[in-house]
Amino acid sequence: MPEYLAPAVFVEETSFRAKSIEGVGTSTCAFVGMTARGPVSLxxxxxxxxxxxxxxxxxxYYGGVDDLTIAGNPARNYLALAAQAFFNNGGGRLYVARILGAAAAAGAGIVLNSGSPAAxxxxxxxxxxxxxxxxxxxDANFRVTIVESALPTTKKLALKQPAGTLVLVGTDVFVVGTTDVIAATDDACSILSYSVLVEDPTGPVYEAGGLGAHSKHPRFLNAVLGAKPASASDALTNPIILDVGTGASAAEVRAALINTATNGVRVVLLTGGSDGTGGPSSADYETALDSLLALEDVSIVAAPGASSFAAPLPAAVNQSLIGHAEARRAYRIAVLDTPPGLEVTADPSVKSLKSLIDSKYAALYYPWITIANPLAATDPSQPSLIDVPPSGAVCxxxxxxxxxxxVWKAPANETVTGALALQRDVRFGEQEVLNPLGINCIRALSGRGIRVWGARTISSDPEWKYVNIRRYFLYLEASIDRGTQWAVFEPNGEALWANVRTTVSDFLYNEWVSGALLGTSPKEAFFVRCDRTTMTQNDLDNGRLICLVGVAAIKPAEFVIFRIGQKTADARG
Known part of the structure; x- marks a missing residue:
């Protein structure tokens, strides 16, 4: 309450309504794995x-779907194909944590100066x-084209350029904003600037223009193209580093840039890059997953392609994904892939794989999906069809x-966009074996296309049998968590309890109205208790506010049963 010390009329603002809870997003996904290029944020x-x-x-940011090269051999770029499938199947928001293969290399740098300059x-x-x-x-991984542009101008206009701009008079170079004195007796000179174009096997991937060769220039080469660019966008999209020695003068920088240039254009090929001598380690996946913990909007995680590596990596990655999803306040579910070519029961089998994992925060999908190879159109040596892990499309x-x-509706009986066939057709009788184990099958159904035909988690706990129940509770928990932070450190009494009850009840009422909860009335759909029945004096003495929330979540109609019997023509009923 404000202090009233002198007689007057005081007008104050107050609130007559409870705080509101906004439902969090549930469709942002994160992938972990190897890519053709791009930032490694660890x-x-x-x-x-x-x-x-x-x-x-x-x-x-990460390149196209071109094959990776591991140990000198082509390897399918499963994460890129999964990202393509994710967006083709309706995904709208994706993060990628890139992992490098074992002994991956960027290649040796090239010194642009002529001769043997000092370091x-x-x-x-x-x-x-x-x-x-x-x-x-x-044999180049990147082609870098450096262009020097010389814009004819007058001495008067040249002096108005930003500090650090190079001005060419005859063969002499002067720098605006320094102790240099532009000695253009005939008032004729040229303003020098530089542009850089970077290409990889897919074509142009990065371009920067208006660059300067002096450290005072607002777009100094080292500030834009260096190891730590000032712009986060440059750091993420630029695949090359141009390091300018601190002892190089502007004239020396220019001489190094246009060394071997023809008509102001120089092309440099960067070679020696490698995706690695082998696949990444389980520790690499753990580190990359940890880097995603700060991204609070992520609700689905997967590692497309991890299951294609030799054992025991796929099993280790599955455990890492499960551990990541189970982390406190992560509010995420992990989508797991089976390794390619597994049979139902004959070892190595998908059934034996499932026996090693159990979690209410993960779902497993089988088998791999067959799609059209996007590389076949330009490379005749490529097969026209390829098999890919299902996690990209499922996410x-x-x-x-x-x-x-x-999020309360089960993500099943949904068509898989882009799927032409399956690596292995799953028959009805085989799914009768797999479905009770929590293995979600993708099936080709006559006249109905290829569909996700399962909606179970890999949990042995019947309370968390279904994917939509798990994800819906994650949604409720995250929404209530983030929507009630205002209550922390408020006086822990009846007024606060009533406010919390109203806030949560209003949120759940909207959920019931939208069809997410079971029941013909709000009383049947949910309850919210926050009073002396949920807290003891010990709780109050230790600063704890305890609110008990119960909801009647809707489970999917997994088995639709029609009972049909005979009747006579004159029978009633």
Missing amino acids: EPSDPTPPLLTSFADYER AKKLTLSARTAAGAKIAGS GIYARNDVQRG
Whole structure:
């Protein structure tokens, strides 16, 4: 209450309504795995992985679907194919945590100066991170084109350029905003600037223009293209590093840039990059998953392609995904893949795989999906059809289901966009074996296409049997958690308890109205208790407010049964 010390009329604002809870998003996904290129965000100082809202975004940051090169051999780029399937199946928001293969290399840098300059005067061009794909017709991972532009002008206009701008008079170079004096007796000079174009096997991937060769320039080469760019966008999208030695003068920087250039254009090929001598380790997956914990909007996690590596990595990654989803206040579910080529019961079998895992925060899908190979159109040596893990498409279906119906509806009986066939057809009798174990089958149904035909978690706890129940409770928990932070440190008494009850009840009432809860009335659909019956004096003395919430969640109609019998023509009823 404010103090009233002098007689007057006081007008105050007050609130007559309870706080509101806004439902959190449930369709943002995160993938972990190897990509063709892109940032590896593993340290706190690294840029946060960018939010991708289309496959074009994915290509801009992480490259296309071209095969990786592991130990000198082509390896399918499963994460890129999964990202494509995610967006094709209705996904709208995706994060990617990139992992490098064992002994992955960016390749040695190239010194742009001629001769043997001192270390402090070197200009070194190198790849920012490992990338193994080669540009057609070469051994280069990246082609970097450096262009010097000379704009004719007058001395008067040249002096108005930003500090650090290079001005060319004859063969002499001067720098605006320094002690240099532009001695253009005939008033004729040229303003110098630089642009850089970077290409990988898919074509142009990064371009920067208006660059300067002096440290005072607002777009100094080292500030834009260096190891720690000032712009987070440059750090995420630029696959190369141009390091300018601190001892190099502007004239020396220019000489290094245009060394071997023709008509102001210089092309540099960066070679020696490798995706690795083997797959990543389980520790790499653990570290990458930890980097995603700060992204609070993520609600689905998967590791497409991890199941394609040799044992025991797939089992270890499954456990890492489960542990990540089970982390306190993570509010996530893990979508797991089976390894390729598994049979139902004959070892190695999907049934034996399931016997090793049990969690109410994960769902397992079988078998792999057959799609059209996007590389076959340009490479005749590629097969026209390829098999891919189902997690990418399934995560997209989760997102599509959430947007079109709601997180409370089971993400099943949904078509798999892009699927042409299955690596193995699952028959009805085989699903009778797999479904009770919590293995969700993807089946080709006559006249109905290829559909996700299962909605169970891998939990042995019957209370958490269904994916939609698990995800809906995660949604409720996260929404209530984030929507009631205002209550922390408020006086723990009747007024606060009533406010909390009203806040949560209003939120659940909206859920019931939207069809997410079972019951013909709010009393049947949910209850909220926050009073002396839920807290003891010991709780109050220790600063605890305890609110008990119960909801009647809707379970899916997994088995639809029609009982049909005979009747006579004159029978009534």
